[in-house]
Amino acid sequence: MxxxxxxxxxxxxxxxxxxxxxxxxxxxSTTRKAAGAGKSAEPALxxxxxxxxxxxxxxxxxxxxxxxxxxxxxxxxxDMVLTRRFDAEATALQRQGELGLWASLLGQxxxxxxxxxxxxxxxxxxxxxxxxxVAWCRGVDPTNLLGMFRGVNNGGWDPNGNxxxxxxxxxxxxTLHATGYAMGITKDGADSAVIAYFGDGxxxxxxxxxxxxxxxxxxxxxxxxxxxxxxxISEPTEKQSRVPLYQRAQGYGFPGVRVxxxxxxxxxxxxxxxxERARAGEGPTLVEAFTYRMGAHTTSDDPTRYRTDDExxxxxxxxxxxxxxxxxxxxxxxxEGFFAELETESEALGKRVREAVRAxxxxxxxxxxxxxxxxxxxxxxxxxxxxxxYQDSFADEDGGK
Amino acid sequence: MAEKMALAKAIxxxxxxxxxxxxxVVVMGEDVGKLGGVFRVTDGLxxxxxxxxxxxxxxxxxxxVGTAIGLALRGYRPVVEIQFDGFVFPAYxxxxxxxxxxxxxxxGKVKMPVVVRIPYGGGIGAVEHHSESPEALFAHVAGLKIVxxxxxxxxxxxxxxxxxxxxxxxxxxxKRRYWDxxxxxxxxxxxxxxxxxxxxxxxxxxxxxxxxxxxxCQEVAxxxxxxxxxxxxxxxxxxxxxxxxxxxxxxxxxxxLVVVHEAPVFFGSGAEIAARITERCFYHLEAPVLRxxxxxxxxxxxxxxESYLPDLDRVLDAVDRSLAY
Numbered sequence: 001m002x003x004x005x006x007x008x009x010x011x012x013x014x015x016x017x018x019x020x021x022x023x024x025x026x027x028x029s030t031t032r033k034a035a036g037a038g039k040s041a042e043p044a045l046x047x048x049x050x051x052x053x054x055x056x057x058x059x060x061x062x063x064x065x066x067x068x069x070x071x072x073x074x075x076x077x078x079d080m081v082l083t084r085r086f087d088a089e090a091t092a093l094q095r096q097g098e099l100g101l102w103a104s105l106l107g108q109x110x111x112x113x114x115x116x117x118x119x120x121x122x123x124x125x126x127x128x129x130x131x132x133x134v135a136w137c138r139g140v141d142p143t144n145l146l147g148m149f150r151g152v153n154n155g156g157w158d159p160n161g162n163x164x165x166x167x168x169x170x171x172x173x174x175t176l177h178a179t180g181y182a183m184g185i186t187k188d189g190a191d192s193a194v195i196a197y198f199g200d201g202x203x204x205x206x207x208x209x210x211x212x213x214x215x216x217x218x219x220x221x222x223x224x225x226x227x228x229x230x231x232x233i234s235e236p237t238e239k240q241s242r243v244p245l246y247q248r249a250q251g252y253g254f255p256g257v258r259v260x261x262x263x264x265x266x267x268x269x270x271x272x273x274x275x276e277r278a279r280a281g282e283g284p285t286l287v288e289a290f291t292y293r294m295g296a297h298t299t300s301d302d303p304t305r306y307r308t309d310d311e312x313x314x315x316x317x318x319x320x321x322x323x324x325x326x327x328x329x330x331x332x333x334x335x336e337g338f339f340a341e342l343e344t345e346s347e348a349l350g351k352r353v354r355e356a357v358r359a360x361x362x363x364x365x366x367x368x369x370x371x372x373x374x375x376x377x378x379x380x381x382x383x384x385x386x387x388x389x390y391q392d393s394f395a396d397e398d399g400g401k
Numbered sequence: 402m403a404e405k406m407a408l409a410k411a412i413x414x415x416x417x418x419x420x421x422x423x424x425x426v427v428v429m430g431e432d433v434g435k436l437g438g439v440f441r442v443t444d445g446l447x448x449x450x451x452x453x454x455x456x457x458x459x460x461x462x463x464x465x466v467g468t469a470i471g472l473a474l475r476g477y478r479p480v481v482e483i484q485f486d487g488f489v490f491p492a493y494x495x496x497x498x499x500x501x502x503x504x505x506x507x508x509g510k511v512k513m514p515v516v517v518r519i520p521y522g523g524g525i526g527a528v529e530h531h532s533e534s535p536e537a538l539f540a541h542v543a544g545l546k547i548v549x550x551x552x553x554x555x556x557x558x559x560x561x562x563x564x565x566x567x568x569x570x571x572x573x574x575x576k577r578r579y580w581d582x583x584x585x586x587x588x589x590x591x592x593x594x595x596x597x598x599x600x601x602x603x604x605x606x607x608x609x610x611x612x613x614x615x616x617x618c619q620e621v622a623x624x625x626x627x628x629x630x631x632x633x634x635x636x637x638x639x640x641x642x643x644x645x646x647x648x649x650x651x652x653x654x655x656x657x658l659v660v661v662h663e664a665p666v667f668f669g670s671g672a673e674i675a676a677r678i679t680e681r682c683f684y685h686l687e688a689p690v691l692r693x694x695x696x697x698x699x700x701x702x703x704x705x706x707e708s709y710l711p712d713l714d715r716v717l718d719a720v721d722r723s724l725a726y
Contacts, residue, residue, distance in 0.1 A: 180471020
């Protein structure tokens with residue numbers, strides 16, 4: 001939909017990666033062993049770019065980003081910067097009273113852009129309500145995301161327009177929709193895949209457990225992409241689980257892996273691996289992107305009541321955008337002109353979003369009765385008529401009858 | 402071609418026809434495959450249509466409905482079975498929060514052609530959670546359509562129409578009538594899904610019911626006839642929408658209405674019918690609309706269910722009270 005959102009699209013098929021060449025034999029235990037030594041409590045995670053922007057080798061996952069060019073890296077950087085700019089604009093619009101609420105993705109750009117850019121056009125995304133970066137990758141016009149937060153609709157974009165389902169507010173429900181959709185792909189004999197986003201809080205939901213069960217039993221081509229941003233509003237992940245979340249997959253019989261959620265390259269690589277498993281008929285994968293929600297849960301939340309500045313500062317040092325910028329600069333993949341141009345583009349996006357939101361008309365009152373049913377319903381017709389008569393009664397008064 | 406068959410068999414034949422006619426139709430639920438369902442409603446379907454179209458699912462009702470929603474988004478038309486009425490509640494969130502609202506949320510850009518089959522109601526001497534009538538809990542939710550056939554012919558045709566509906570349909574099957582036989586004409590042209598039907602004409606009072614209570618009301622009308630009273634029996638067939646025009650037309654003729662359902666009277670569909678018919682027919686009514694149904698108590702153990710469920714005498718008692726006004 002948007003012209004901005006075209007850079008760094010992945011090819012419809014990653015060259016040379018056919019069934020059987022993926023890391024199908026990897027297990028959660030090898031993942032842990034891969035980088036587990038040295039650190040005691042926290043399990044290892046897949047990292048390709050350090051917080052300082054240094055590219056580190058990874059025997060298992062390097063091949064999934066081997067074809068990433070400097071231009072692609074600039075594209076990923078651009079995606080993250082523009083997503084963050086859009087997100088900041090939306091937060092500002094809430095503060096100005098133009099939006100009723102906003103759920104910021106600040107800090108989660110790498111997880112969303114990395115996974116989002118791993119997808120093919122024919123793949124299908126089931127988001128939560130915070131996947132603004134993934135929406136961007138899919139080409140959903142960012143202004144479309146704001147309708148529900150302004151209160152003019154409850155979603156409203158065409159999910160099939162960009163294979164990006166509507167935002168789901170009830171926690172975890174969409175993981176089952178994703179699984180069912182993936183079961184449909186299998187029935188169709190297609191090699192598309194589905195990605196279901198959810199968070200650390202959602203990992204406690206029964207629907208997520210059932211989605212794991214169904215996807216495992218039917219070997220559904222679905223990637224469960226959990227952004228563990230450490231906080232479910234005020235509850236830390238320890239209130240959701242005794243084990244690292246990616247290890248949950250083991251009990252269901254499919255692999256789980258933890259990835260540095262602030263490393264866009266690692267998210268791209270791990271998601272590509274998981275998608276290829278799905279396409280190759282190897283079933284579901286759980287990816288836990290270990291990241292941090294830098295802002296509040298939503299604009300209605302006050303994180304100072306439950307977490308410390310120290311924690312925030314520690315994560316700030318691992319910022320996803322900063323680390324890719326360091327890498328781009330050190331590798332001379334981008335010059336000042338690129339960053340300056342991007343800054344201009346960011347401001348233009350902010351302005352466009354601002355103007356679009358302010359110009360967004362309130363829906364007609366009769367929209368209440370629209371699309372309740374596809375085939376109509378006698379009661380809705382009756383109540384619409386009553387509502388119209390009631391409205392008309394005021395018109396009569398105005399007319400001076 | 403008319404054939405006499407049991408209500409359960411009529412649904413089976415209807416599902417078979419739907420599976421045959423449209424490759425996008427899939428049947429899913431617990432034990433629906435090899436076993437053919439605990440009531441054998443899906444008997445033989447997996448054998449004939451394969452495991453990918455008649456799907457035995459994990460024992461997780463939310464998962465069944467949630468994945469059916471995903472399949473519908475992919476272009477399928479799932480017919481899911483909830484094994485018993487009292488087992489639907491793990492799926493209640495997916496039905497109410499997702500299935501019912503998806504079409505509106507998408508401003509009409511996606512459709513949810515999902516049928517949720519629920520064997521419901523009591524009278525079969527079952528254990529707890531196997532005899533409930535939760536239809537009002539669904540009728541309160543915009544976005545859902547709710548129907549309940551009372552006989553084999555309706556069961557066949559209403560299932561055909563439910564599968565063809567682009568809206569989610571909760572299809573309540575009167576389990577105590579599963580074995581009742583009736584004529585099914587598979588070449589007939591069915592009436593609209595949500596229209597009521599006068600099953601017996603009368604002049605003194607209208608009995609309105611659906612599903613398992615229609616047969617009871619016919620028996621009540623027989624008994625009343627012996628006492629010289631002419632009762633009209635209306636099979637509502639649909640609980641959302643309710644064919645109020647049909648109820649109104651009948652009440653304007655008979656001037657008295659008794660609504661009968663197994664579900665608890667309190668906040669039941671009878672309450673809605675009473676309110677609306679009172680509003681529509683205020684000057685026609687000779688008596689307040691009366692309701693006969695379950696009590697505000699958990700569905701009782703099997704040895705007490707005869708006292709809980711509406712029966713011939715309880716409905717006749719309500720008829721007497723109405724006629725006494």
